[in-house]
Amino acid sequence: MTTLADPVPGGRPGDVERATALSGELAGRGVHGVVLAYVDTAGIGRVKTVPTAKLPSAAAWGVGMSPVFDTFLADDSIVTTDVLGSPDGDLRLYPDLTALVELAAQPGWAWAPVDRITQEGEPHPACARTFLRRTVREAAARHGVTFRASIEIEWVFARPPGPDGAFVPAVTAPAYGVARQVELSDCAAELLAALARQGVETEQFHPEYAAGQFELSVAALDPVAAADRSVLVRQTIRAVARRHGLAVSFAPALLGRGVGNGGHVHLSVWREGVNLHAGGDRRHGMRPEAESFAAGVLGRLSALTAVTAPSPASYLRLRPSQWAGAFTAWGRETREAGLRLVTGTVGRREQTANIEVKPVDLAANPYLALGCLIAAGLGGMTVDARLPEEITGDPAHLDAREAAALGVRRLPVSLGEAVGEFRTDGVLRGALGPVLADAVTAVREGEIARVDGLDDDGVAAAYRWVY
Structure with a gap:
């Protein structure tokens, strides 16, 4: 079952240790990179990837990505709201290690969904996965x-x-x-x-x-x-x-x-x-x-x-x-x-x-x-x-x-x-x-x-x- 806990700077309890172990296990099986995946407001899957060795760092401190993608359209053009759509700011993508899997049809890769938090450590208010987790x-x-x-x-x-x-x-x-x-x-x-x-x-x-x-x-x-x-x-x-x-x-x-x-x-x-x-x-x-x-x-x-x-x-x-x-x-x-x-x-x-x-x-x-x-x-x-x-x-x-x-x-x-x-x-x-x-x-x-x-x-x- 996926975790219902929000990520925090430094990692959820036990996540860094778990990521360290996973990193070694994945590398031993020839997995070179981890896909960090989320879905934007338009329904388009967006990703960043990290080398397998960087999974513990991602679990502790996240991976940077702009909040602008929350107002991307399906053709990658951008609209704005009063708080979204600007080139300013950054978010941290935190992998949910409970959902990480090795991709059978993409040898050398693993996959994990992410939650997004702000640089101040707060849940990003436009993160759809966080919204669903909170609702549940x-x-x-x-x-x-x-x-x-x-x-x-x-x-x-x-x-x-x-x-x-x-x-x-x-x-x-x-x-x-x-x-x-x-x-x-x-x-x-x-x-x-x-x-x-x-x-x-x-x-x-x-x-x-x-x-x-x-x-x-x-x-x-x-x-x-x-x-x-x-x-x-x-x-x-x-x-x-x-x-x-x-x-x-x-x-x-x-x-x-x-x-x-x-x-x-x-x-x-x-x-x-x-x-x-x-x-x-x-x-x-x-x-x-x-x-x-x-x-x-x-x-x-x-x-x-x-x-x-x-x-x-x-x-x-x-x-x-x-x-x-x-x-x-x-x-x-x-x-x-x-x-x-x-x-x-x-x-x-x-x-x-x-x-x-x-x-x-x-x-x-x-x-x-x-x-x-x-x-x-x-x-x-x-x-x-x-x-x-x-x-x-x-x-x-x-x-x-x-x-x-x-x-x-x-x-x-x-x-x-x-x-x-x-x-x-x-x-x-x-x-x-x-x-x-x-x-x-x-x-x-x-x-x-x-x-x-x-x-x-x-x-x-x-x-x-x-x-």
């Missing part, structure tokens, strides 16, 4: 609950793009088809082996719907570890694909039309080892706290899309009748609803029942997404919120009267509309804090401005090879 800590202290989470990974395998950046899928066989699995059998087997060597418990791996698309599901972990795992899995997929001469994209939409890549979040609430989504007297076995948590998420789903669907390309994917969850609706095993209640199979429900949040893609910073989803759910628990009537089928087929009676509304159809919802949501902004909330708004508005005037195909092309 406060949930345990105030509500006595913990969480299990996992993030589905969808992507496409493609031929390396030429100068025009066009998308050519690596396989053309049917969705979920055996032929597609056979065509990439060697690559897929190497990927599963690499993940296993890195300690990643893969639940499922299969061809998906869109051209060249695959999906991988991993076991649920505590939220910070689940976000770390999402970052690590994507790095591994990229590395394995490159070894086989392939490109990959996790972008929400590769083309202006069609099904895109999702990053659905599965989340469950636990108290003292008991899954609150099973064994209760509410609908489908939910306990009162689980229903209130789910209602809190559903009630803020429109504002949440500014965090969970953060790119202009996200709204090319977030369309009705594509299993993207484009409506404020919920139902048991209802894949068109924005919130799907997964009860699991009889005999395993106490272990597996959870909610699936559908309007999420992999342009989202996983730490921000999970932190905001948990904050929304806790808001529902605080007021004992109740879920509305559930739906079945596709909510796009409801007439206006039926939709109104069920409280079903279309989620934002553009990033601008989502930002408008986010601006007025006090719970989400309060959870994030003013510095991080303003960074989210500024970066989203910057992305909107940079694609102004582009048609759907142009928007898809702008983000196709970024994520």
